[in-house]
Amino acid sequence: MDLSLYFVTGRELLPPGKEYLESLEEALQGGVTAVQIREKNSDTLEFLQIARQSKILCMKYNVPLIINDRIDIALAIQANGVHLGQTDMPVHVAKTLLPTGMVIGVSCNNMDHVRKAIEDGVDYIGIGAVWGTTTKELTNPIIGVRGVGSLLQALDGTFIKAVAIGGINSSTVLRTLHGSVSPSGHRLDGIAVVSQIAASATPRSAAQRLKDSFEAWVHGFDVQNQTVQVYDVETIKNGVVELLQVIRDKNPLIHQITNVVVTNQSANATLALGASPIMATASEEMHDLSRIPGALLINFGTITDKDSMILAGKYANEAQKPLVFDPVGVGATQFRKTTASELLNTWQASVIKGNPGEMAALANSKEVQAKGVDSVGSGFADPASFIRELAKKERCVAVMTGPTDWVSDGTTVVKLDNGRKILGDITGSGCLVGTCVATFCAGASLLATAPGTNPGTESEKLVRGNMLIGAIGGVLALTVAAECAAERSDVHGSGTFLPALIDELYKLKPETLLSRAKVHVL
Incomplete structure (x- = not known):
């Protein structure tokens, strides 16, 4: 049974002037692959008539028909299956009543x-x-996109298929599909949709858009799983240098919704690298800014613009623009944890960057604790495995900063050993890493989207749209500049270190990066 576009009917949602059977047939023409008849408020005779009429249409298009809850109706019309809720008839009882081969689905x-x-x-x-x-009316809590993956992983080794349902429409479908993958790579078999089709005046086109989105995503997922990039140290270094040149040539816009403590120094660091900062927080600006080539950084060190963060992330995803998320102090309060979960369920981050305490809080790990915006404890016993698994879970590149920095895309893990202790003695040094990462990711994105570009060098091919190289580049830029700044004779402490750091970002040369970068591919 093909469950890729699973339509759950809702006659009460039909727009004025639209008949049920007309709407259903148009939906089938648009690509619906399975139909569930849900009639919670109809008496038995009415339900039976609707089910019979629906079956005739579904047979015409060779699409299976499933009946919600009512086993008697399913038997009466010889439906292809039944769908049972947690408070409906138990499956083991249903099996004694249903003929062999009839499909059973459960919420x-x-x-x-x-x-x-x-x-x-x-x-x-x-x-x-x-x-x-x-x-x-929901009787159970909303799972959220990121909650689907662990449930899917439980299906590993079984033949049970899975569809996601609840609020899925043309705006949320791609986020749902991308985020609903288990760490082991188990993905959804389909999406269940109600109002997007049932309430549409043009159900055929509504169904077609959803089906096209699903098929495009599945194709991309399969291609991605078949393509494994092998990295070595020199390739990574050359890729970072390539991105530094792109940033200085193209001057991308780095939109930063960041905390009030670091706004000025983050803007100056962006300028020093050769990009253009804008620290805009008004929700009315988010759509326009997302259309300008560059990247978006969302740093919620001082969470005062949550609505703008939600909108900005949605628009960045729509524009296929890199989105770097810095969950500053996420482990400090329940409000921060809840907000981070809401943001990450709403939009897809390209890169998540944080210190060990912050990353442990996102992963619900007790191995490292948070103290405000800082981390306490001896650190992770196996940081490479931790960061790889977190990247898999969140479906993005993960960056964990500290005396040693760790970066992973869920497959490759890169260890970076640059930097100086004094970097941690200035306010917002971690936030500066986020700024630099967003800037380098913007460079990678610009290469990927440039119209009519030639294949270019091997390193240019590698870094086009490559968020792993972008994240590594941002970390290296700041930590190498920190080393150069700390060695200057005019630096006597944290007060003189910060302006020297901005100077060294401004003066950063490719040969300096190549000679100083301490990169280890695990």
Whole structure:
């Protein structure tokens, strides 16, 4: 059974002048691959008539028909399957009533639900609600995009399929698909949609857009899994140098929603590298800024612009613009944890950067603790494995800063050993790393999107759109500049170090990066 575009009907959502059967047929023409009839407020006779009429249409397009809850209706029309909620008839009882071969699906909201579904031997599960929805009253908590992956991982080694449901529409579908992948690589088999199709005046085109999005994503996912980039130290160094030149040639705009403590020095660091900063926080500006080539940095050290952060991230994703997230002090308060989860469920970060305490808080690890914006404890026993798994979980590049910096895309782990202790003695040194990472990621993005560009050098091919090289470049730029600044005779402490650091970012040369960069590929 193809569950890629699973349409759950909702006659109460039909727009004025649109008949149910007309809408259903248009949806089938648009690419719906499975239909579930959900009639919570109809009496038995009405439900039976609707199901019979729906089956005729589904058979015309060779699409399976599933009945929600009502086993008697499913048997009466010889439907292809039934879908059961957690408070509906138990699966083991349903199996005694249904003929062999009839599909059984179950709604799942947590790991206990999934384990029971596996034990019962269902054919598929519906995971949700992934987003907030007005289609039905929710009796279980919203899972969020990032909560789907762990449930999918429980299906490893089974033949049970999975679809996501709840608030999925043309605006949320790609975020849902990209974020709903387990660390082991288990992805969704489909998306279940209600109002996006049922409430549409043009259900055929609504279904077609969703189907196209799903198929494009699956193709990209398969291509990505088949392509494994092998990195070596020289290739990485040359890629970083390539990006430094692109930044100085192209002068990308780095939009930064950052904390009030570091606004000035972050802007100066951006300028020193050759990019252009804008520290805009008004929600009305977010759409326009996302259309200017560059990158977006969201640093929530002082969380006062959450609505703008949400909008900016959404628009950056739409524009395929690099988004660097710096969850400053995320482990310090429950409010910060909740806010970080809301942001990461709403949009997809290209890079997440933080210190060990912050990254441990995101991963719900107790191995390292947070003290305000700082980390306490001896550190991770195996930082390479930790950062690799976090990158897999969040589906992005992860950067963990400290005396040693760790960067991973979920496959490759790179260890960086540059920097000086004095870097940690100035306010916002970690925030400056985020600024530099966003700037280098902007360079990688500019290479990827430049129209009519030639294939270029081997290093240029590598860095086009490569957020791993962008993240490494940002870290190296700041830490190498810090070494140069710390060695200057006019630096006597943290007060004289900061302006010297900005100077050294401004003066940073390719040969300095190449000679000083301490890069180890694990």
